[in-house]
Amino acid sequence: MRLCFASNNAHKLDEIRPLLPAGLQLLSLADIGCHEELPETQPTLEGNAHQKAQYVFDHYGVGCFADDTGLEVEALGGEPGVYSARYAGPQREAADNVAKLLHELGAQPNRAARFRTVVSLVRGAADVQEFSGEVAGTIAAAPTGQGGFGYDPVFVPSEGDGRTFAEMTLAEKNLLSHRARAVAGLVAFLKAE
């Protein structure tokens, strides 16, 4: 089976690739000749994940899945949530987003947060599936670690050993992460077909 993963984020592709069954041929957007920015204008993670996968299916005729992820911080009322990528502005800069997050939290003692990922699979008009995954954790006082991407340097998963996601190897992050959990749902669904 061939499926496109609708993301230009190479980190996401690296995380997802080892989680997929050997029989699944994973295509990138470049592989199918899609070089434009995908629409992502919905007010929910579910809406955005579906919008991206549907766009690729409609324009390229390839079965496709997309993920949309948000960091939800309790003391900030669930922000930045669906606006995580543009939290500090349209430049979508990870370092700016992290700096804004730490500034907004200040000395707030409640640092509880969670990552939530929604994966949408679109293979036809009547063949749309949704999977989700989440991981609870806390926001560190300062960024630590060189790995991962986005908010990983300040996210400490509760089920871990105190390290941020950015201090873990890709395989370690995949044992706990929101994205790995959502993709596990996708893989179980595909295997059961």
Ligand code: IMP
């Ligand atoms: P999107 O799913 O690509 O729209 O990501 C939304 C925002 O969350 C972006 O700023 C990403 O860098 C960030 N993000 C997505 N997934 C992760 C992750 O696994 N770790 C850290 N940050 C992430």
